[in-house]
Amino acid sequence: MTTDQDDSRQVVVRLDDVHKEYGEAKALDGMSLTVHAGDAVAVMGPSGCGKSTLLNMVAGLDRPASGTVQVHGQDLGKLNETGLALFRRRHIGMIFQFFNLIDDLPALDNVALAAQLTGTPARQARRRALELLDELGVADRRDVYPAALSGGERQRVAVARALMNRPALLLADEPTGALDSRSGEQVMDLLIDLNQIGQTLLIVTHDQHLATRCADRLVEMADGHVVRESSLEPAP
Numbered sequence: 214m215t216t217d218q219d220d221s222r223q224v225v226v227r228l229d230d231v232h233k234e235y236g237e238a239k240a241l242d243g244m245s246l247t248v249h250a251g252d253a254v255a256v257m258g259p260s261g262c263g264k265s266t267l268l269n270m271v272a273g274l275d276r277p278a279s280g281t282v283q284v285h286g287q288d289l290g291k292l293n294e295t296g297l298a299l300f301r302r303r304h305i306g307m308i309f310q311f312f313n314l315i316d317d318l319p320a321l322d323n324v325a326l327a328a329q330l331t332g333t334p335a336r337q338a339r340r341r342a343l344e345l346l347d348e349l350g351v352a353d354r355r356d357v358y359p360a361a362l363s364g365g366e367r368q369r370v371a372v373a374r375a376l377m378n379r380p381a382l383l384l385a386d387e388p389t390g391a392l393d394s395r396s397g398e399q400v401m402d403l404l405i406d407l408n409q410i411g412q413t414l415l416i417v418t419h420d421q422h423l424a425t426r427c428a429d430r431l432v433e434m435a436d437g438h439v440v441r442e443s444s445l446e447p448a449p
C-alpha cells in the first residue's frame with residue numbers, strides 16, 4: 214500500500230534499474246525495488262529469476278553492471294571492497310537456509326564474533342550475544358557446537374548472530390527451507406516478532422505460507438525484474 218505517509222518513512226533499500234549479466238544469462242534486467250523502514254517484504258519467483266542475485270546486490274556481495282543500489286542511505290557503488298565488507302557487517306544481518314554457522318565455535322562465540330568483527334570488545338560482545346540467545350530461547354545452548362544443535366536451534370543462533378549489530382536490514386534467504394514444519398513455524402513467529410518491533414525484513418522464498426505469514430508486501434519477480442507487487446493481509 215502506498216500512501217503519502219508511507220512515502221515519508223525512511224528508505225532502507227532502493228534499487229534503481231539494476232542490470233547484471235552472467236555471460237548470456239540476464240540475472241537482473243531492470244530490477245527496481247524500494248523497501249521502507251519497518252517493511253516486511255517477501256520476494257518470490259521461479260528458479261533462475263534473479264532472487265539470489267538481488268540479495269547479493271543488496272548485501273553488497275555483488276555489483277551491478279548498471280543501475281544503483283542504495284541501502285540505509287548509502288550508495289553501495291561508491292564503496293570499495295573493504296568499505297562494502299564494513300558496511301555489511303554494521304548494517305545488514307543475513308540468515309540463510311543452511312544457517313552458515315562456524316562449526317568450530319560454540320553457539321555463543323558464533324554470535325559474539327559478529328560484533329567482535331566490527332570492533333566491539335570481546336566481553337561486551339559476549340554479554341550482548343548471551344542476551345540475544347536468551348531472547349531467542351536458546352541461552353541454555355550457548356556452549357553447544359552447531360553439529361549438536363537441532364535445525365531450529367541453529368537457525369535461532371543464526372538469527373541472534375544476524376541481529377548482533379542491530380542491523381538496519383535483515384535479509385533472509387529461504388530461512389525455513391531446511392527446517393521441519395514445527396521449527397519452521399517457530400522461526401516464522403520469530404521473524405514476525407522482530408518485524409513487530411520495527412525490524413525491516415527482506416525475505417526470499419519459494420514458500421507461499423512463509424510469505425503470507427511473515428510479510429506485509431509480496432514482490433514477484435520473473436526474468437530479472439519485478440512483475441507484480443501486492444500487499445498481504447497481516448497474519449491473524
Ligand code: ADP
Binds near residue numbers: 235238239260265
Ligand atoms: P534465483 O535465485 O531466482 O534462482 P539467481 O539469481 O540465482 O536466480 O540466477 C539468475 C540467473 O543468473 C540464472 O540464469 C543463473 O543461472 C544466473 N547466475 C546467477 N549467478 C551466476 C553466476 N555466479 N555465474 C553464472 N550464472 C549465474
